[in-house]
Amino acid sequence: MKVVAAYLLALLGGNAAPSAKDIEAILGSVGAEADSDRVSLLLKELEGKDILEVIAAGKEKFASVPSGGGGGVVVASSGGGGGAAAPAAEEKKEEAKEEPKEESDDDMGFSLFD
Incomplete structure (x- = not known):
């Protein structure tokens, strides 16, 4: 993927036909090694x-x-009583939304400035 990205960067930079050397130079400038086979x-x-x-x-x-x-x-129901499952699922969703948010959730239990 990095080889493709380097090729596209060369194109964006104005090089209409990037060479292997151009791609390797782009990758080398950010400390990445270029696999010559992939290039x-x-x-x-x-x-x-x-x-x-x-x-x-x-x-x-x-x-x-x-x-x-x-x-x-x-979920397909195969018999009686299957219709009651849908309202129960809706109730669970509503309960999950109503949970109070704890203060420690905001800062994950620590402050960056302590």
Whole structure:
């Protein structure tokens, strides 16, 4: 990832075609080591391609990846009494919200200025 970041920084800096030496110089300036194999692989893969098109294509692919967020769990009831579980769950949520906040939670038990 750091190799890609260094490549993009070189592009942002005005270098239309960053070389391996440019990428290694950027990484070296912040004390990071550049893996020459990864640098050469990146340059080989991006040779002759427009970086904006590559980013757009990657963004489209990334949009189809599930991220694990979103909706809640749906519980199917298989018999009588299943309808009572939903109000009980709502009551628990309300109780959790009403808990008083302790003063020590604000500063995690210590003060920075003590």
